[in-house]
Amino acid sequence: MIHIAVDKEYAQAAIEYCKSSGLFNKKYRVQHDGSMVYIPVIRPPEGYKIVDINPIENNSIKDYNHSFSYDIIGDIAVIKGKKLDEAQKLVDIIKMRKEIKSIYLDSGVTGEYRTRDVKLLYGEDNTGTIYRENGIRLHVDIKRAYFSPRLATERARIANEINENEKIFDMFCGVGPFSVLIAHRIKCDIIASDINCDAIELLNENKRLNSLKGKIEAYCGDSRNLIKSFHDFNRIIMNLPHGAFNFINDAINSVSAGGIINYYEICDYETLESRMEYFRSAGLEIVYKRIVHGFSKFKNMYSIELKKL
Template sequence: MVKMLKKGLSGVLSDKEINEVYSAFDIIGDIVIIKIPETMKDKKELIGESIISNVKPVRTVLMQSSPVQGDFRVRGVEYIAGENKTTTIYKEHNCKFKVDVSKVYFSPRLSTERDRIANLVNDDEVIVNMFAGIGTFSVVIAKKHRCKIYNIDINPDAYYLCNENIKLNKINECIIPILGDAKEVIEKKLKNKADRVLMPLPEKAAEYLEHAIMSTKNRGIIHYFTHVHSNSKKESMKICADELVNNMSVKYELLASRVVRAVGPRFYQVVADVRVFKN
């Protein structure tokens, strides 16, 4: 698909321009979202048409018009070619996801991380996914394991799509979608409940850590995602570990940490897996 996309642009852009566009696109189901630099904006329709004619599975091309922003972490998109729509079905790890890219957060770039966490889960675990979106991590886990997952999100569109994705993947009994603020939900009904807590919102990691701990049982595990400015991947994991030392209010053991992806120049998303001791 990536090769087709490159080939499709070769009649419209120079090699240098192709490389710029090529390093900044997402394929989500049959929708392509591309970032077009200011200098190429006058060619956006040509770029869009060329992708539609050359990359067969793609039906819609959208241009990213703003970075991921706001509490709901949604990026702005502008239609440029093909069918004018923002909803698609995305498939990974034997799961299907209905996604509206204009209303909810979604990133195909977290696919490996979703699979990694699903492979750590044991049957019969109780899991609290604090920033669960349309249920991406939760569905991948529930497809592999018999468990109970509280899927919290504050965005009503994400809550709606999570319900749709539960039906689509026929896993009704495993996932409990909850619309609301993770802190409030945990305080009201999820204290000391979880064998595992997921925190896939790096921007609020430190601010919500106390509530992740509150929700975890003794010896439960927290997957703490954070963003780190650093000169190297190795150093970014050390900085993440230091962040935990400064913010953890209970005894803990750092089980593992890894760089999930680079999110900018010398800027990384890092995850730490932490076992919490409450006694």
Template sequence: MLAVKVPKREAEKIRRKLIELGVLAKGYSPKREGNFVLFPVEMPVEGFELVEAEFEKTERRPHSYREVVEVPDEIKPLLPSSFDIIGDIAIIELPEELMDYGKAIGEAILKVHRHIKAVFAKGSKVSGEYRIRELIHLAGEKRTETLHRENGIRLKLDIARVYYTPRLATERMRVFERTQPGEIVFDMFAGVGPYSILLAKKAKLVFACDINPWAVRYLEENKKLNKTPNVIPILGDVRKVAGQIKADRVIMNLPKFADRFLKEAMMSVKSGGIVHYYGFGPEEDLFSEHEQKIKAVARELGFKVELLDERRVRPYAPRQFNIAIDFRVWK
């Protein structure tokens, strides 16, 4: 077939150019000949040396586990289109009708995504004081500890013992970009440290509190792993810590119950400091209820609040969204 012959040192640049022109033949591997590389093309390309050559066909890898999973055709429409990946572990939410095919689904995920080593299904919703869920092993290694990378940091954690979601990585980076060098930060519900470790790259000190001893254990490890000695892990109820810390910035990542801790957050932030509040809201009125609670607590304490930003962070349930409100507190 027709090919473009280019010097090896220019191969990558030319490959991108051929893709831009829409002439690179798909489904074939480039070929090396001495100090040259041959790219298969679908038509003559002006300005390049053209030759005839034979190329090996490349095997097309499936892009989704749904392409290879072996389940009855009538239930294929029920297969989830996405799942969470934490480190090298996949966590998928399966409807009851698919649970009998969990092993086949897990093995299909492993087949398509070679970097994934274990697959679990969500066995329950996040619940309890430690915000953890039951997990059902589907395929791969029977372990729940992993090392996750996001936003340039590494987080060691056990998905069965601590709460963690990769779906807030963009939101965490947004807060990082707004954090100023030298700030003191109070992460009220720190978990294994996805906010704390990241913000410590800028902040002077980060006080990271959590009631789950496993979360604090991993937080200690992640502090060493990321070389952030300015993170101060605190094991205990945040109510007993509030007011002892005076922070420039407070993180309230406990969306189901954050409204119950607004008093503690406002007591812990300096006058003029910022609180990042997270909650859940219905699609038809995302923010009103939370705004009212924030203002009511401020009035009770004799403080003033200034709403700075409101965002829909991610879908949480049908017609329900995880929301964020940034507000400044004046005392």
């Protein structure tokens, strides 16, 4: 039975990609050997290592089909991409988790401030919670400011790349998961901005919740205007998957030669290829690109590291 072999670190993104692309074989279970994860596929996607191993039948397909259809943020579960009647069927399964106090249906992120349209399905009507990841605590309010737990591995990976005393601009910082984790781990100077002032209020609280080696200056405002007041960043983080490209020239102008831009975008493969061409023409070296997770049948969220030449 054909499987693709993926490093454990990237397994969740690969599973979501296979599911969104219609390649995942639901009849069989995902297997692992400690360091590698083996994902059963109907046909192999390009760019993955293929192995032929004995499959394990999935005797709990119903439960597995619910995987990745909801996020756990602290003591809150957020069901995404479901109609109300479909979401209600998931409530009885999710509420069995002892830590869950509230379950919400997320009907999508809207507006300039990237806020969720949420409806309470179960439990306490309290959209605020304390979320823990990678050794830090974050006060998250799912209604006031956008936050995704699915980037936990990505945030840890970026934090591990930071050198001491880097000057960093976190352009669309939200409640500060990138900035707080980086400043928690290493001495550095971070400018963090978001147009949503509620997000900045939560970021300032999250600075107080954690011990920080680095310094974070948080600003509420349009990152395009703010970035013009600063120059020579060693690194710029652009986590705005549906709009980062509109700000890429501002980032290029403000990052120093040899500096890094961590760029995120949700797009289809054709758009991705056009972005690659533009980045090269703008004097950027593409250090790497990878799929963070699937988004829809033809779109993925991509992480791209760019170096200014």
